[in-house]
Amino acid sequence: MTSSKVKGQKKELLAQKILESEGWTVFFRSHTVKFGPFFKGLDFADLFDLVASRIVDGMPEWIFLSVKHLGSHGGGKGRTDGTSDQIARIIAFRVAYGLPSMSFQIWFWKKPGFYGRGKKRVWNPGGFERKVL
Numbered sequence: 001m002t003s004s005k006v007k008g009q010k011k012e013l014l015a016q017k018i019l020e021s022e023g024w025t026v027f028f029r030s031h032t033v034k035f036g037p038f039f040k041g042l043d044f045a046d047l048f049d050l051v052a053s054r055i056v057d058g059m060p061e062w063i064f065l066s067v068k069h070l071g072s073h074g075g076g077k078g079r080t081d082g083t084s085d086q087i088a089r090i091i092a093f094r095v096a097y098g099l100p101s102m103s104f105q106i107w108f109w110k111k112p113g114f115y116g117r118g119k120k121r122v123w124n125p126g127g128f129e130r131k132v133l
Helices: 003-021 083-097
Strands: 025-029 031-035 038-042 050-056 059-070 102-110 113-115 122-124 127-132
Touching: 003 025, 003 038, 003 050, 003 059, 003 127, 059 083, 083 102
Parallel strands: 059 102
Antiparallel strands: 025 050, 031 038, 050 059, 102 127, 113 122
């Protein structure tokens, strides 16, 4: 497997652990299968890396989550790596199949490090930035 796929799997596992610590039960996590000389990632509806549910006040809540590993902050606006296309596809899926008890989210991983230059240089501890669509 390529290093970017392994990196993505690590972030998906981290997101799963965060969801489970918040009381969610994960029903689906994307996985990779080998087709001949190639690897293929299998996602839910070819959009979501994790699907989880929990019961709140006797009513089920669902979360459909896509995890993105980005080295810099951006949130997908005007990016050329396909993230903005991913947001449009998720919104179209939400309009077609979404129910009020479903939450559609993208979590962007921002790696830890120094950002800025000179006196404006600050340390960012990194972590997930959650974007609800």
